[in-house]
Amino acid sequence: MSTTWRHLPAPAREIAVAATDAVTAAREQDIEAYDVAVGRLATADRSGLVLGAVVRSLLEVGHPDGLAGDDVRAVLERCVRGAARWRADVDPHVVLVLLAGSLGLYDPEADEAPPGPAAVAAHGPLLVADLLTATGRPFEAHLTSAFAEIHRTELHD
DSSP states (O other), X not given: OOGGGTTXXXXXXXXXXXXXXXXXXXXXXXXXXXXXXXXXXXXSTTHHHHHHHHHHHHHHHHOTTOOOHHHHHHHHHHHHHHHHTTOTTOOHHHHHHHHHHHTTOOOGGGOSSOOXXXXXXXXXXXXXXXXXXXXXXXXXXXXXXXXXXXXHHHHHO
């Protein structure tokens, strides 16, 4: 765990540790470690918000001029295909929801079957791992940035 997270409340630190473990396991395609970390993420309140902020940050880095529909489709396809090699249960709809949600384009009330916290926890780290590979960026910096962004948003609301 990074020293930049020591000042965070215990629930936020747990999200940071579980997310780091899940993303590391996804990058290593370690099924057992991934399942354990995802289980912790699924029970951590607001872990989806944190992962969404990380995804948004990585998308901004990878597409500094903005995203077009083809860009979103390419990210979706790359992530799902890569994850399907070791996770037979990857659901393209959930990955699309995570992408759209991170961009502020998803309305869960308009979705007949919005993914629950367990599905978000199971797919978020897959998307993050894919975007980290595509951008060549370190996870810790984006996770720290996500917590800072969430903190700023909460102060202004």
